[in-house]
Amino acid sequence: MTGSDPLGGVAARADLDGLVAPVVVACSGGPDSTALLALAAHAGLAPVAVHVDHGLRPSGAAEAAVVEALARHLGVPCRAVRVEVRPGPNLEARARDVRYEALAREAAGVGATAILTGHSADDLAETVVLNLLRGSGTSGLAGIPARRGTIVRPLLDVRRADLHALAVEVAAAAGVEPVVDPTNEDERFRRNWVRRTVLPLLGSGAERDLVPVIARQARVMAEEADLLDALADELLAAAGPAEPAVAALRGAPRALVRRALRRWLGPPWPSLADLDRVEAVLDGTRRATEIAGGVRVSRSDGRLRRGLACAIDADANDEGDA
Secondary structure, three states: OOOOOHHHHHHOOOOOOOOOOOEEEEOOOOHHHHHHHHHHHHOOOOEEEEEEEOOOOOOHHHHHHHHHHHHHHHOOOEEEEEOOOOOOOOHHHHHHHHHHHHHHHHHHHHOOOOEEOOOOHHHHHHHHHHHHHHOOOHHHHOOOOOEEOOEEOOOOOOOHHHHHHHHHHHHHHHOOOOOOOHHHHOOOOHHHHHHHHHHHHHHHHHOOOHHHHHHHHHHHHHHHHHHHHHHHHHHHHHHOOOOOEHHHHHOOOHHHHHHHHHHHHOOOOOOHHHHHHHHHHHHOOOOEEEEOOOEEEEEEOOEEEEEEOOOOOHHHHOOOOO
16 A cells, blocks of 8 residues: 555455445544545445444543544434444453344444455454354455455455554544544454464564465365355255255265355354264264353254254253154
8 A cells, every 4th residue: 555545455355345325433432443444434435434333432522522633524324323332251252242233223224335444454364263263164264255145344355554544644634633442452362362462473484475365265165165055055055045955965975064064053053062962963873962152953754953942951962863
């Protein structure tokens, strides 16, 4: 990106094709979302900046004020929303869930055609590494989908440093500074550890910048995942999408069967361990199993059945098909 035209340099690599005004831009006031808001305004997408305050930091109101100043400078509407993060494990995931729920409500309220988020190529690479560390299949190694439903991530081909350069310029013109999240320095959060330690160490050993390498590989995996999903959906349709016929699934390649089972179970997507247990039910080595999300999978009359979890006798799990 040329220093003389940071907006044009980023806009050339942003994927805004096919988007129709108006759109909602999830804007924290940080560098990535600041750059995205400027790009959306420049592209004539009539963006509405939405700031979501999770109530987790005392600086929430000040950050919302930064977003309001940015929106005012760019001549676009701004909405500030306060949400409550539900109790439970994995704070990051819980905050993300309520954030997307709030963004969806705001998008519906303003008639937006899409919700834009500022994930960069660096975010994509970090997500791939995180999913690899968790143990992931093709979809996980594809990283962050560019588009899923109304959620659009147009900056996955743009580096974080380029977004930050643009954000500094936009924020300065608005008379503010981009918001800096202090938790980004805390390596107790695994993503920060991957960003600050793992990827630099791997890059040093490989003697190259690995972010574009991983991002390119993620795009290949995403294309393959889309193909597998389409084939799995065809298999599931033939087997019966509500209660798949065991015989139809058993006759297909195992990789496709696993994909079909994953699609049948649906989001939240099952772990590999959960899929192993469901496959055992399919094969008849278990009568039933319970997986994450309170779902019980059983087999009877030659079909797989899915329902709410209930008490399952541990010994019965290991019995053959009755």
